[in-house]
Amino acid sequence: MSGLCLCAALFAGLGLWQLERRSWKLDLIARVEARIHAPPVAAPGPAAWGGIGAASDEYRRVALQGRYRDAPETLVMAVTERGPGFWVLAPLLSDSGFTVMVNRGFVPEAERAPALRREVAGEPARVVGLMRLSEPGGGFLRANDPAGGRWYSRDVAAIAAAHGLGTVAPYFIDADAATEPGPLPQGGMTQVAFRNAHLVYALTWFCLALMSAGAALFLIRREPGAD
Numbered sequence: 001m002s003g004l005c006l007c008a009a010l011f012a013g014l015g016l017w018q019l020e021r022r023s024w025k026l027d028l029i030a031r032v033e034a035r036i037h038a039p040p041v042a043a044p045g046p047a048a049w050g051g052i053g054a055a056s057d058e059y060r061r062v063a064l065q066g067r068y069r070d071a072p073e074t075l076v077m078a079v080t081e082r083g084p085g086f087w088v089l090a091p092l093l094s095d096s097g098f099t100v101m102v103n104r105g106f107v108p109e110a111e112r113a114p115a116l117r118r119e120v121a122g123e124p125a126r127v128v129g130l131m132r133l134s135e136p137g138g139g140f141l142r143a144n145d146p147a148g149g150r151w152y153s154r155d156v157a158a159i160a161a162a163h164g165l166g167t168v169a170p171y172f173i174d175a176d177a178a179t180e181p182g183p184l185p186q187g188g189m190t191q192v193a194f195r196n197a198h199l200v201y202a203l204t205w206f207c208l209a210l211m212s213a214g215a216a217l218f219l220i221r222r223e224p225g226a227d
Helices: 002-036 046-051 156-162 198-222
Strands: 061-068 074-080 083-094 099-108 124-133 168-175
Touching: 002 198, 046 168, 061 099, 074 099, 083 156, 083 168, 099 124, 099 156, 156 168
Parallel strands: 099 168
Antiparallel strands: 061 083, 061 124, 074 083, 083 099, 124 168
């Protein structure tokens, strides 16, 4: 019986914790929505790189003026609402002298050939889009293979090292549809989605707490002399 009471208290505590997580998640979603629709700010330079973090900077709308470097583009595997394909990443040298990887947008798997998209190497550009933090390592159960040119995540440091680009910003910019209107690549396809099932989890824990409390009460009433 004491075990059931302990379980009831534990389950109730887990339910309260999930409600706190839900509140945090809703606040995060609201902050990200505000960033996405805010006027663009200047993309942070090297002096600010050490303080960049997901909580304060992910999905911030930024702008950057510069010139695309004369370097190969990198195709990173992607799955979008348009099906499987690739993100096209290109290095942009800002007018301030630092390099940022720009995700120009999406190309379908069958249209990955460079000849099918606009050439930007050496071209001046003003990029507006969403700031994203680097994705080191690779995708789910798939490690990036720089030597083989197979990329499963947008790991900007590894991509820069593979192409001899030197130091680059610890973030990349998802170009918006105005910067890269398409058809190839197609900008403005940033996938912003946050799983928020905390209320379901909380109700599950509270139900288990009630069941445990009910079982404990049943046992108490069945004890001799409980009448």
